[in-house]
Amino acid sequence: MNKFSTIEKRIPRNDVSEKVTGKASYMDDISLPGLLYGKILRSPHPHARILDIDTQEVENLEGVRAVITGRDVPDIKFSFIQEMADKYILCKDKSRYVGDEVAAVAAADLETAKKAISLIKVKYELLDAVFDPEKAMQEDAPKLHGSESNVVYERHEEFGDVARGFEEADYIFQDRFVTPLVAHCCMEPRGCIADYSRAGRLTIWSPTQAPHTIREEVSTVLGIPLNKIKVIKPCVGGGFGSRLVMDMKEPIAALLSKITGHPVKIVNSRQEEFETGKTRYSYIISMRTGVRGDGRIVAREVEMIVDNGAYNDKGPRTMSTALLCCSVLYDVPNIKFDGYIVYTNKQPGTAFRGFGNPQITFAMESQLDMIAEKLGMDPMEIRLTNVNKAGVTTTSGAKIDSCGLEECIRKVAKESNWNDGKRQKNLDNTNKKIGMGMAAMTHPGGGNRAYGYSANDAFIKVSEDGLVTLISSAVEVGQGIKTVMAQIVAEELGVRVEDIIVIGDDTDLAPFDLGCFGSRSTYVCGNAALSCAKDTKKEVFEVAGEMLEIDPDTLTASQGEIWVKEDPERRVSFSEVANFAIKRKGRPISGKGRFFDPLAPGAVTRQIGELLPSFSFGCQVAVVDVDLETGEVNVLRLISAHDSGTIINTMGAESQVEGALAQGLGYALMENIILENGTVANSNFLDYKIPTSLDVPQLKTIFVNTYEPSGPFGAKGLGEPGLVASAPAITNAVYDAIGIRFNELPITPEKILTALKEKRAQLEAHV
Amino acid sequence: MASKGIPSKRRKYVTFGVNGKRVEVDIDCRMTLVDFLREGLGLTGTKVGCNRAECGSCTVLVDGKPVYSCTVLAIEMAGREVQTIEGLTERGKLHPIQKAFIEHDAVQCGYCTPGMIMSIKALLDKNRQPKEDDVRKAIGGNLCRCGCYLNIIKATLAVSQTIPTGKEQ
Numbered sequence: 001m002n003k004f005s006t007i008e009k010r011i012p013r014n015d016v017s018e019k020v021t022g023k024a025s026y027m028d029d030i031s032l033p034g035l036l037y038g039k040i041l042r043s044p045h046p047h048a049r050i051l052d053i054d055t056q057e058v059e060n061l062e063g064v065r066a067v068i069t070g071r072d073v074p075d076i077k078f079s080f081i082q083e084m085a086d087k088y089i090l091c092k093d094k095s096r097y098v099g100d101e102v103a104a105v106a107a108a109d110l111e112t113a114k115k116a117i118s119l120i121k122v123k124y125e126l127l128d129a130v131f132d133p134e135k136a137m138q139e140d141a142p143k144l145h146g147s148e149s150n151v152v153y154e155r156h157e158e159f160g161d162v163a164r165g166f167e168e169a170d171y172i173f174q175d176r177f178v179t180p181l182v183a184h185c186c187m188e189p190r191g192c193i194a195d196y197s198r199a200g201r202l203t204i205w206s207p208t209q210a211p212h213t214i215r216e217e218v219s220t221v222l223g224i225p226l227n228k229i230k231v232i233k234p235c236v237g238g239g240f241g242s243r244l245v246m247d248m249k250e251p252i253a254a255l256l257s258k259i260t261g262h263p264v265k266i267v268n269s270r271q272e273e274f275e276t277g278k279t280r281y282s283y284i285i286s287m288r289t290g291v292r293g294d295g296r297i298v299a300r301e302v303e304m305i306v307d308n309g310a311y312n313d314k315g316p317r318t319m320s321t322a323l324l325c326c327s328v329l330y331d332v333p334n335i336k337f338d339g340y341i342v343y344t345n346k347q348p349g350t351a352f353r354g355f356g357n358p359q360i361t362f363a364m365e366s367q368l369d370m371i372a373e374k375l376g377m378d379p380m381e382i383r384l385t386n387v388n389k390a391g392v393t394t395t396s397g398a399k400i401d402s403c404g405l406e407e408c409i410r411k412v413a414k415e416s417n418w419n420d421g422k423r424q425k426n427l428d429n430t431n432k433k434i435g436m437g438m439a440a441m442t443h444p445g446g447g448n449r450a451y452g453y454s455a456n457d458a459f460i461k462v463s464e465d466g467l468v469t470l471i472s473s474a475v476e477v478g479q480g481i482k483t484v485m486a487q488i489v490a491e492e493l494g495v496r497v498e499d500i501i502v503i504g505d506d507t508d509l510a511p512f513d514l515g516c517f518g519s520r521s522t523y524v525c526g527n528a529a530l531s532c533a534k535d536t537k538k539e540v541f542e543v544a545g546e547m548l549e550i551d552p553d554t555l556t557a558s559q560g561e562i563w564v565k566e567d568p569e570r571r572v573s574f575s576e577v578a579n580f581a582i583k584r585k586g587r588p589i590s591g592k593g594r595f596f597d598p599l600a601p602g603a604v605t606r607q608i609g610e611l612l613p614s615f616s617f618g619c620q621v622a623v624v625d626v627d628l629e630t631g632e633v634n635v636l637r638l639i640s641a642h643d644s645g646t647i648i649n650t651m652g653a654e655s656q657v658e659g660a661l662a663q664g665l666g667y668a669l670m671e672n673i674i675l676e677n678g679t680v681a682n683s684n685f686l687d688y689k690i691p692t693s694l695d696v697p698q699l700k701t702i703f704v705n706t707y708e709p710s711g712p713f714g715a716k717g718l719g720e721p722g723l724v725a726s727a728p729a730i731t732n733a734v735y736d737a738i739g740i741r742f743n744e745l746p747i748t749p750e751k752i753l754t755a756l757k758e759k760r761a762q763l764e765a766h767v
Numbered sequence: 768m769a770s771k772g773i774p775s776k777r778r779k780y781v782t783f784g785v786n787g788k789r790v791e792v793d794i795d796c797r798m799t800l801v802d803f804l805r806e807g808l809g810l811t812g813t814k815v816g817c818n819r820a821e822c823g824s825c826t827v828l829v830d831g832k833p834v835y836s837c838t839v840l841a842i843e844m845a846g847r848e849v850q851t852i853e854g855l856t857e858r859g860k861l862h863p864i865q866k867a868f869i870e871h872d873a874v875q876c877g878y879c880t881p882g883m884i885m886s887i888k889a890l891l892d893k894n895r896q897p898k899e900d901d902v903r904k905a906i907g908g909n910l911c912r913c914g915c916y917l918n919i920i921k922a923t924l925a926v927s928q929t930i931p932t933g934k935e936q
Contacts, residue, residue: 012869019877020865020884022812022852029811185912187816187824187878237814237878238912270817478876478913651872659875659914685821685910693903693916 005558006487006497007713010651013483014497015476024235027191027207028267035193036065038256038266039113040249041103041120042276043095046129046345046678047142050091053103054121061119063112066259069103073255078221079312080245084152086145087311089221089251095124096144096310097345098679099276101248106256106264129345129678133284133307136342144310144343152308153316153341157608159327159395165299165334169290173371176286177363178744179727181279181307181673182666184352185690188237190277191267194253202229202254207236209243209475210515211507217246222254233505239477240663241351242277244517245313274683279673280352281318282307283359287367295377295385299334302326304360306341309348314355315341320450322356324608325724327396328615329364329442330386335396345678351517353660354723357443358667365439365728366743369735379438379732380413388442388617390706397609402716404643404704405617409440411641411702416621432625434636437732439725445614445644445708445716446523449603454520455596456528457511460489460536462589464582466560466575468493468500470532473513474525476505479719480652481521485529487648488712492533493540494557495574519616519717522648524595526712532593539589540574543581547572614708616721617643620661622729626737628756631749633669633734635695641702642721646714650703657701657722662691664726670695672746783844785810786854796842800834801825803841804851812852812881816910823909826882827851833889835908852881855888863926864888871922875913883909887923896927 018024055067070092077085091102103120107113128142135141136150144150166172193205202224208214211231219226236243249266256264268277283304290299304322308315319339327335372382390403413419416436447454459471470489476482486500504510513525537557544562545552548570556565563571581589603611623637638661647653670689674681682688707714727745735741740755780793785808794803799818804810804827813836816824820835827836828850855862864884867873874880883906890897890905897905902920911919 010872012872013874016869016874016877017861017865019874019880020852020868021856021861022810022881024877025811026814026878028815029805185910187822187876187910187912188814189816236876238876240912270819270822478874480875655872655875655913655915655918658917662914662916663912684819685817690910690912691914691916692910693906693920696914696916699917 004491006490007646007648008650011483011487011497011649013480013652014486014502015482026188026235026237027193027205030193030205030234032193032195032263034262036106036108036256036260036262036264037110037113038104038106038253038264039117040101040252040266041117043091043100043102044098045095045124045126046098047127047144048095048124049127050093050095050102051123051125055103057119058105058116061112061116063108064105064116065108065262066106066256067103068255074221074223076221076223078217080314081312081316082220084312089248089255097347099347100310101252104252104256106260131344131346131675131678133305133342133344136344137340144345150343151340152312152343155319155323155337155339157323157337158335160334162299162301162334162336166290168292168298170293171374172288172290173367174288175367175370176743177366179283179359179362180671180745181282182352182671183274183277183279183673183688184240184242186238186240186242189268189270189273190247190249191265192250192253193263193265194250194257195263196254196257197261197263200228203232204229204250204254205232205234206250207243208233209239209477209517211475211510212512213244213515214246214250215507218250218254221251231507233475236477239516240353241355241517244351244515247278271683274673274688275680276347278313278348278350281315281349281356281359285360285363287363289367289371291371293375295372295375295382297330297332297386300326300332301336304339306339307346307349308341308343309346310343311348313348314351315349317450318351318356320608321444322360324396324611325357325442326360326364327609328394328398329388329440331388331392331394333395346675353663353720355518355720357724358727361439361441361724362727362745365725366731369732370741380409380418383409383438383440394609397607398612398615400615402614402645402706402708403617404706405440405619407704408617408619408641408643411704412438412619412621412639415700415702416623416637416639418621431628433628433737434623434625435733435735435737436621436623437729437734437736438619438621439728439732440619441617441721441725443616443721443724444518444612445616446518446520446711447597447613448518448520449597449600449611451514452601452603453514454524454600455594456513456524458525458528458532458593460532460591462536462578464579466499466578468495470500470502470529471509472502472504472525472529473510474502474504474521475516477516479516479656480649481516481525483652484522484648485525488526488529489533491713492530493537494559494562496560499560519719519721522715523711523717526715527595528593530593530712531595532591535593536589536591539591540577543585543589544572544577547577547580613710614716616716616718618721618725620725620729622733624730624733624737626734626752631752631756633747633752635665635697635730637697637700638726639700640722641704642718643704643706644718644721645706645708645711645716647703648713648715653703653718654701656718658699660720660722661699661726662696664723665695665730666691667745668727668730669746669748779842781842781845783846784848786850794841796840798841799837800827800839800841800844800849801836804836810851810853814878814881816878823882823886824879826885826909828885828889831889831892833886852884855884863929864891867922867926871918871925873915873918873922875915879909879911883911883919891927897923899924
């Protein structure tokens, strides 16, 4: 018998009829009376001193309403972590990457705005630039921010005793891995509308993943009170981490609006998206791992050099996630970690789905296959030897309550015929070789305490016809969270999903929340919605009890009907109850709920493992063929198994995983921001390829059923896990096919052909 | 679409159909079809993703054929029939393709969706019983970063089973 009425089912999303009809309103679809168009003048140099800016010609151009430069912006620096603030709204003395914001205009139409910025004359003094983070760490490297070193942040941690761990090891492996700069490529370019003219408050429409955060950020950098700012989130065309930290468009548009008295809209061109949109952090990882003869990992020493780009953003946080996941996967007893975040003259890095974990997992899971081969162990066998178990606390302090990693590994192995069908080397009559590769992962399951705040409020009002309105801070960017919120309420309150609307895209309305990232929304906002539904149910049953003349404790509800448990004939509908309450009893029905994690405040001062109440786990197998003539890798199958606790919406969860796998495929095989002297050379979709319908194979997605006691209905997070293990699964499969190991992503056809040529030459030399 | 004193040889008077309605306008020769649809007619369902004919978000049908409206001039539409996403819904009733997209979870952020649906419509109008490969090729020029491709294929194959023979929708 099904224990749930909506949880775990395949539920269509409650916000897509607007999207399929073209009625959904994204930021650029919004028109306002008197709207002006803004454009930003960006530095064409990777590193330069700004000597003079002449805007005379622009000010005289018909249609231009305002021009601003670094002189016109507050002397307040900004960064996501304010203690690391290093950027003005517009460059004042220096520009530090190709694309850095130097000036901005607002004009009556976009064409005039574009013409205007071309008329601004800037005198630059070119400075030496540095693009390689290892070079940037050197003493004689050009310095970006006037300090003595480009190393802006360091972190050193040790858990257990690494020196002793390596002594216990029978084998030690040392390898270097490099991951690339990749672009989020959201289909909706970044932009915003700012309007200073509404009743003395600044209203900002921004397709943000964190409305309350951006509100604070704008307040900080403009030096205006927080309560003067209202942020409205329209429909968002993809996020993946790119919309968590303010870029300077919001404060620039706000200043232009203040000067002109009109709303101002600024939108990135696709080229600006690639050049200035902020990338995934590129990591250079040096990994030293010690194992016993039976394959058990006993020690790890990791050095990570993170390419920061020109300004600070989410660097320290992504490094923290990488460090945490590295210490949790396989419960390695002794780990030493040294991380460095280094300025370079490139666009800044920022959050991107996986948040440091895809980078470190690429290193861990590639190396584990190398270790397996050396020990003569099957890659699956070595993973099972090291697999995490529930009920264990790692040396980094992570308490693993629910863990389905072993089940995930076994299930993908079974589904992919790992023991029977793998290692078929040749595809008959072709120049192709087939291979299979496996990779496992762990990831935060939601409820991260790193920000010192893991809490949320939610409210419900019930209208007189029984419509339930949930006021939730859950930020919908296409991941389906509003449907999940509705399902949680529907399940607990006993109504149908279609009788719930979820609102809260306005910071005046929605309770404070950190935003949708870290796979946290189901966990944090879901727990708040659950608590709220419980509270509302009390009032509903009170009234129903009056109508049925029975004690409310005897009642139960589901799908919009309320009945006496022991006497189901005695029933009343939810809408009848709502109507009765308001029309006959003269009383409203509403509810309030809260999720509060008391361990969050101050969590950063404790051991890193205590930052997370839960972990998701997973395993992937990739089946590929490699064309020996063209070097192309064709992914034939991607099979993944995930432990994310109870799956609230099975259809939506599969879509999340499949989307993440597609991005992982791109990360492994295609995507790389290519720079020529600091300028992005492939700033368009022809030259920067992302997976299309012709690249994504049939995917098999398996969910293993575990139950996370602290999650709503036992759920954990799922937004990111699909991406974490894809790259090593694919590169391990390529090794299986052609016997060549690639420690740098992406593995393009050129790299493969070059490597095949070298291998042939080596073999011939030995003959 | 404010006129800015542009010389008359840079403007043209054209007549064409949009979603079955007749449009008669005097517009700047340089205006792209997508800009005309969005700003001139307020039909913001068609999206701009790259403005360079590389992503497919702006796909509309011109005389039944899928076209990147960001690199087609509005004046080229003279005498033609344009169909946008808004033209699929009739009197508030969802088109079967739209229903299938909802049912099979073929939409996440939704930005590529209007373009995707128009490409699918063009396919099904030409080929009522496409195979999976036909669908993949039909949307090969529509990028979806959220990764909905498999569900879009599922939705399309499901709809194709239900299309009646006879009059095209």
